[in-house]
Amino acid sequence: MELSIVIPVFNEEGNVEELAQEVDWALEGSRLTWECLWVDDGSTDGTADKLYIIAARDPKGRHRFLRFERNAGQSAALWAGFRHARGALIATLDGDGQNDPADLPRLVDMLRREGYDMVNGYRAKRRDSLVRKISSRIANGFRNWVTGKTVRDVGCSTRVFRRECVEHLPPFKGLHRFLPTLTVLYGYRIAETQVGHRPRRKGVTKYGIHNRLWVGLLDSFGVWWLRRRAFRYRIVQTFPEEGCS
Template structure:
């Protein structure tokens, strides 16, 4: 049975979460009707994360990895994953497991009718400070681009690989994945998913990269949206 979905997991100094990722995904793979695998993207970790990733991937064909030479950021990690995937579907989840892979099966129920099915966190289990930061960032994005996306920061997503490979990439792209699919005239469905407290490791986000960078990147997206090229070929004759 061939893999249908590859699940991208960016990793930057998440040594305390990797054993839990391995055990959780191993159990999920044994229960899911969709044959899937994990692709770790080590984003230049400086702890022992990469050593643990190598250990997990050794003799476990459902787990693969890419390693960056240096830290490049979340958008670069997602891009690298998309660039190297050849399965029909791409899944995405964060290494903190504040969302659960078991909810992928809920998203997968509708993926044949949409270019992407994305989660939104119904009952957030974050700290008050993190909730405020996300509220500010989401309010900025909705006010400036009005993309209709409830929770663009929810890390649980399933996307058709063909659509994902057409996404134009830039730093901060991870904040606009649904909006960039909509630029392709793609269809998106949003589904409520579970959310949990972070129980290990440290969040990599703060008021600067959630709000100020989000504002800068939103203006970048608006500039690109006005100039985005989208076309449909009706007929063609190429070659002999």
Template sequence: MEFSIVIPLFNEKESLPRLQKKLYKTMESISCDYEIIYIDDGSTDSSLTVLQGLKRSCSKMRIISLKKNTRKSAALLVGFKASIGKWIITIDADGQDPPEEIVKLLKFKDDFDFIMGIRKKRKDNFLRKVSSQIAKFFRWLVLKDITKDAGCSLRVFKREAIGALPLFRNFHRFLPFLVRAEEFSVKEVEIEHNQRKFGKSKYGVLERAWEGIFDLWGVFWLKKRWLNYEIKYKC
């Protein structure tokens, strides 16, 4: 299996049919061996029922439904463990990152271990965009993290790039930094960004800000205790 597409979701029943249609069309155009894994993170709407209906017309699709909402990082981890592809692709279920943009990222897979999007002309409200820029500044200040758009969920990476990483609550926000710390190569590529058509974001700005502060200092602690070594000689 070449590609595993992992999609965490929570209450996205309206977005799923459109996402699946575009995703299937994109991956079929690439002519590769792939699987699509939807992680229903304890949805309280009819997302699971919608997924079950979509699966009847797509043999490459798999569904994992969690008993309760565990948040995005945990849902991603479930998907990573269930996947079998050499490469993992992540994308949100809300449709804001167009599945067609996966092709742009795949152009760089022969030269980089981890490829991720930069949302060009981001279609989010002013407060969300400003809070992201503030978070970006503090990640650079505390961690010297050079990631331009850590909030972009469209990513393509080798399985081994995350194999030895310490995975914790909200690790997805720091994944590019952690991958770089393990000396894997990272490439950021500009992608289009859509306005959300259905529903609303599951996380408020204040909630993200408070969690981001605690997570940032947790990763700073981790960075200070990272085991670093250089091999002088071996035979």
């Protein structure tokens, strides 16, 4: 398996079927072996039923889903998705349909061709409300100021990375806001590229100033502490060589 696409969803029954079709169209001509792993974060609408239909009618078995007993948050959904993904590369998308799956083959090609460990998208033309744009800009600026600048749009979910980038990340609420920051912290190479962004077609956003901006600002201090206290090392020799008797 070359690529696993992890998509966390919460009460997105109006978006998942169209998004699944777009994933099929985007990856069909890419020659990649892939899967799409949906993580239902305890939805209370018909999302789980829709995901069952998507997975059941896929003759190649490329669509799979996990379902949480109750809502645990986007970070938990991504964490579970990463651990159940089977691909050497992992991509992420939001489940609201605002990210364009058509960008993914280009990001995969960029990562492979130029030898990066993560390629993170940035939304040059955001299709969000003014409140969301302002809160995101404040959060991005503050996050980069506290934790060190890594990418211009930390909140963009369109990204592709090697699975080793997330194998040893610490699990915590808010993890999804710091994936690029933590990837750089652990010594991986990261690049950026412009990606598409679309208006939400159906449903309502689950995030606002109270559950996105202020929590994200507080989390930044935790990542700042981790960054200041982190260490890295590289072993150049062992004697006797491990595995030799």
